[in-house]
Amino acid sequence: MTHKPSVLICGAGIAGCAVAIALARQGWSVQLIDKQDAWRFQSSGIFVYSNGLSDFHALGVMQAMVASGFEIADGRNVYLHADGSPLVDTFYPGVYAGQRLPPILGIRRAEMHRVLAGELERLGIQVQLGTSIDALHSDAQGVDVTLADGRVLRCDLLLGADGIRSRVRELLWPQVQPRYSGFGVWRSVHRRPPALREKIMMMAPGLRLGIMPISHEQLYLFGTVSAAADVWHERAQWPALMQQAFAVFQGPVRPLLDELGPASEVLYTAVEEIIMPAPWHKGRALLIGDAAHACTPFMGQGGAMAVQDAVVIARLLARSSIDAALADFGRIRAPVCQFVQDVSRQVGITGAQSEPGAHQTITQAVADSGQQRVDDFYRRLESLSAHDLAAPA
Numbered sequence: 033m034t035h036k037p038s039v040l041i042c043g044a045g046i047a048g049c050a051v052a053i054a055l056a057r058q059g060w061s062v063q064l065i066d067k068q069d070a071w072r073f074q075s076s077g078i079f080v081y082s083n084g085l086s087d088f089h090a091l092g093v094m095q096a097m098v099a100s101g102f103e104i105a106d107g108r109n110v111y112l113h114a115d116g117s118p119l120v121d122t123f124y125p126g127v128y129a130g131q132r133l134p135p136i137l138g139i140r141r142a143e144m145h146r147v148l149a150g151e152l153e154r155l156g157i158q159v160q161l162g163t164s165i166d167a168l169h170s171d172a173q174g175v176d177v178t179l180a181d182g183r184v185l186r187c188d189l190l191l192g193a194d195g196i197r198s199r200v201r202e203l204l205w206p207q208v209q210p211r212y213s214g215f216g217v218w219r220s221v222h223r224r225p226p227a228l229r230e231k232i233m234m235m236a237p238g239l240r241l242g243i244m245p246i247s248h249e250q251l252y253l254f255g256t257v258s259a260a261a262d263v264w265h266e267r268a269q270w271p272a273l274m275q276q277a278f279a280v281f282q283g284p285v286r287p288l289l290d291e292l293g294p295a296s297e298v299l300y301t302a303v304e305e306i307i308m309p310a311p312w313h314k315g316r317a318l319l320i321g322d323a324a325h326a327c328t329p330f331m332g333q334g335g336a337m338a339v340q341d342a343v344v345i346a347r348l349l350a351r352s353s354i355d356a357a358l359a360d361f362g363r364i365r366a367p368v369c370q371f372v373q374d375v376s377r378q379v380g381i382t383g384a385q386s387e388p389g390a391h392q393t394i395t396q397a398v399a400d401s402g403q404q405r406v407d408d409f410y411r412r413l414e415s416l417s418a419h420d421l422a423a424p425a
C-alpha cells in the first residue's frame with residue numbers, strides 16, 4: 033500500500049481552510065487546528081476581486097460565496113469627493129486568466145467561513161478548535177509537533193496558515209515581527225439602502241472612506257486614518273471616534289455615519305505588515321497567507337493572496353515531491369505577494385497626504401489615470417502569476 037501523505041495545518045482562516053480543501057481532494061490525510069475555541073472574526077466584511085475569485089472557483093466554492101455575498105456585476109468603483117460630488121468611475125476586470133468571473137464580490141467574513149467550513153465538512157475534515165502548537169521540530173522527512181493540548185504527532189508537512197501573529201513563524205523565524213504601517217482602519221456595518229449597489233471610494237485630504245455592499249441586506253464602511261503606533265481606543269468609544277474621524281464626509285456616507293451609536297458594529301484595526309523574504313519554508317514546514325506576507329488592505333488583496341497560496345501549493349504538491357514543491361512555492365509566490373504589498377503600501381502613503389495642494393494633485397491623478405492604474409495593476413498581477421495559473425500537469 034502506498035503511503036498517504038499527511039499534513040497538519042495550523043490556522044483555519046482563509047489560507048488554512050482553502051489548502052485543507054485542496055489537499056483533502058488530492059488524497060492527503062489532513063488535520064486542521066485553530067487556536068480559537070469558537071469562531072470570531074476580526075472583520076465584518078471583506079471584498080474579493082476576480083483574481084481571488086478565480087481561486088475560490090478552482091476550489092469549487094465561488095458560487096456559494098456569490099450566492100451569500102453581493103456581486104458588483106459591472107465592476108464599477110465610484111470615486112467621490114468628500115462632499116459627495118462625483119470624481120470618476122473606474123471598472124475592475126471581470127475576466128482573469130481568460131476566465132469570466134464576478135469583478136468584485138463583497139461578503140461577510142463569517143459567511144465566507146461558513147462556505148469554506150461547509151466544504152470541509154463534506155470532505156470529512158473536522159477543525160480542531162482551541163489548540164495551537166507548543167513546539168515543533170522539522171527535519172528532512174517530516175515535522176514532529178507538540179500541540180498545546182499535549183498531543184504529540186508527526187506529519188509529512190506542516191503548513192503555518194496562522195495569520196499575522198503566526199505561531200509557526202514565531203517558532204521557526206523568531207526574528208520576523210509584524211511591522212506597523214502607520215495606518216488605522218475603521219470599519220462599520222449598516223443596513224444597505226437599496227440604492228447603494230456600487231463600491232464607492234470617497235477622498236478627503238489625508239483620509240479615504242469606502243462603502244461596499246456585503247449582502248443584499250448589509251454594507252460596510254471602511255475608512256483609513258494615519259495613526260501613531262501606540263494609539264489605543266476604548267472599545268465603547270469606537271462608534272463616536274469613527275464618526276469624528278470622518279466628520280468631513282458628506283454624500284452617501286453621511287446618513288451612515290450619523291446612525292453610528294453604541295449598538296453599532298464598529299471595529300478599529302491598527303494595520304501591520306509581514307515583510308519576509310522567501311523562502312518561506314524550513315525543512316518540511318511552510319508559511320502561507322498572512323503568516324508569510326500580510327499586506328496593508330488598500331488593494332483589498334490579502335484574502336486573494338491567501339487563497340492563491342493554497343491553490344498554488346496544492347498544485348505544486350500534485351505534480352512534484354514535497355521538497356521540490358516547497359522550494360518552488362516561494363520562488364513562484366514571493367514576486368506576486370511582494371508586488372501587491374508594494375502597490376498597496378504606496379496607495380496608503382499617497383492617500384495619507386493631507387496638504388490641500390497634494391490632495392488636489394492626487395484626486396486629479398485618480399480622475400486622469402485611475403482606470404489606467406487598475407488595468408495596469410491587474411495586467412501585471414496576471415503576468416506575475418503566470419506560474420500560479422498553470423493547471424496541474
Ligand SMILES: Cc1cc2nc3c(=O)[nH]c(=O)nc-3n(C[C@H](O)[C@H](O)[C@H](O)COP(=O)(O)OP(=O)(O)OC[C@H]3O[C@@H](n4cnc5c(N)ncnc54)[C@H](O)[C@@H]3O)c2cc1C
Pocket residue numbers: 042043044045046047048065066067068075077078079080163164165193194195196197198199200217301303320321322323326327328329332333334335336337338
Ligand atoms: C483592516 C483590514 C481590511 C482588510 N480587507 C480585506 C479585503 O477587503 N479583501 C481582502 O482580500 N483582504 C482584506 N484584508 C486582508 C485579509 O483579511 C487577510 O489577508 C486574510 O484574512 C489572510 O488570511 P489567512 O488565512 O492567511 O489569515 P487569517 O485570516 O488571519 O487566519 C488565520 C487563522 O489562524 C488562526 N490562528 C492564529 N494563531 C494561531 C495559533 N497560534 N494556533 C492555531 N491557530 C492560530 C486564527 O484564529 C485564524 O483563524 C484586510 C485586512 C485588514 C487588516
